[in-house]
Amino acid sequence: MMTRAAGCELYYEASGQGPPLMFVHGFPLSGRMWQPTVERISAAYRCIVPDLRGHGRSSATPTADMARYADDLAAVLDAVGERRPVVLVGLSMGGYIAFEFFRRHRQRVSALVLADTRAGADTQEARTKREETAQAVEKGGSRVVADAMIDKLFAPGAAPSLRSEWHEIMSRTQPMGVAAALRAMAARPDSTPTLSKIDCPVLIVVGEHDTITPPDVHRDMHAAITGSRLEVIPDAGHMMPVEQPDAFAEVLTRFLTGLK
Numbered sequence: 554m555m556t557r558a559a560g561c562e563l564y565y566e567a568s569g570q571g572p573p574l575m576f577v578h579g580f581p582l583s584g585r586m587w588q589p590t591v592e593r594i595s596a597a598y599r600c601i602v603p604d605l606r607g608h609g610r611s612s613a614t615p616t617a618d619m620a621r622y623a624d625d626l627a628a629v630l631d632a633v634g635e636r637r638p639v640v641l642v643g644l645s646m647g648g649y650i651a652f653e654f655f656r657r658h659r660q661r662v663s664a665l666v667l668a669d670t671r672a673g674a675d676t677q678e679a680r681t682k683r684e685e686t687a688q689a690v691e692k693g694g695s696r697v698v699a700d701a702m703i704d705k706l707f708a709p710g711a712a713p714s715l716r717s718e719w720h721e722i723m724s725r726t727q728p729m730g731v732a733a734a735l736r737a738m739a740a741r742p743d744s745t746p747t748l749s750k751i752d753c754p755v756l757i758v759v760g761e762h763d764t765i766t767p768p769d770v771h772r773d774m775h776a777a778i779t780g781s782r783l784e785v786i787p788d789a790g791h792m793m794p795v796e797q798p799d800a801f802a803e804v805l806t807r808f809l810t811g812l813k
C-alpha cells in the first residue's frame with residue numbers, strides 16, 4: 554500500500570489483528586527486515602511496517618531529517634486508520650526516529666522497543682565521515698555503503714545467504730535516499746536528555762555481537778530509562794531480528810504480554 558506525505562510516496566504493509574505495533578527499520582535497509590517478526594506475531598498483533606522515505610519501495614526526496622521521518626510515520630498511521638497508541642519498535646536509525654516520534658507524537662505511543670540503537674548524537678568526526686560517504690554514494694551509488702557496512706551488520710556465525718540478501722537490498726536502496734539519510738543522521742539531535750522523560754514501558758534489546766551499537770550503549774540507556782527492560786540476544790549482531798528471529802519474537806512477545 555502507498556500513501557503520500559510531504560512530497561513522498563510512502564510504502565507500507567499492515568497485517569494481523571490485535572494491539573498495534575509499528576516497526577521502523579534501520580539504514581539503509583527496508584521494512585522487509587521485520588518480515589520474520591511479523592510472521593511470528595501477527596496472529597495476535599496488528600503489525601504496521603513502513604519503508605522510510607528513500608528506502609525500500611518508498612520514493613526518495615533530496616533531503617530529510619528525523620522530524621520528517623517521524624511525521625511520515627504519523628502519516629502512515631493515519632493512512633491505515635490507526636488511532637490507538639502503538640508500540641513503536643525502532644532498530645538503529647529506526648530508534649533515532651522513535652525518539653523523535655516520542656517527542657513529537659507522544660500521545661500516539663503506548664510503549665517503545667529500542668533495538669540495536671543509541672540515544673547519543675554523532676561526534677564531529679562521525680558527521681564528517683557521513684558527509685564523505687553521502688558524496689561517495691551520490692557519485693558511485695549505494696553499493697559503496699553496502700560494501701562498507703555488510704561485515705559490520707552480522708554476528709560472525711551468520712549465514713552467508715543472509716549477508717548476500719542484505720548486501721543486495723542495501724545496494725538497491727536509492728542513492729538519493731541513502732545520502733539524505735546519512736545527512737539526517739549526522740544532524741540528528743542528542744536524545745540522551747529524552748531518556749529520563751520517557752514515561753511509557755520500554756524494552757531495550759540488542760544482539761550480543763552488535764559492533765555498530767554495542768551492548769554497553771544499551772546498558773547505559775537501560776540505566777537512564779526508569780523501569781526499562783534490557784535483553785541481550787545471543788549469537789546475533791546488529792541485524793538481530795533477521796539473525797535470531799525466534800529469540801527476538803519471543804523477547805518481544807514476553808514484553809507485549811506484560812503490557813496487557
Ligand code: MLT
Pocket residue numbers: 578579580581644645646647738765
Ligand atoms: C543503522 O543501522 O540504522 C545505522 O547503522 C545507524 C548509524 O549509522 O548510525
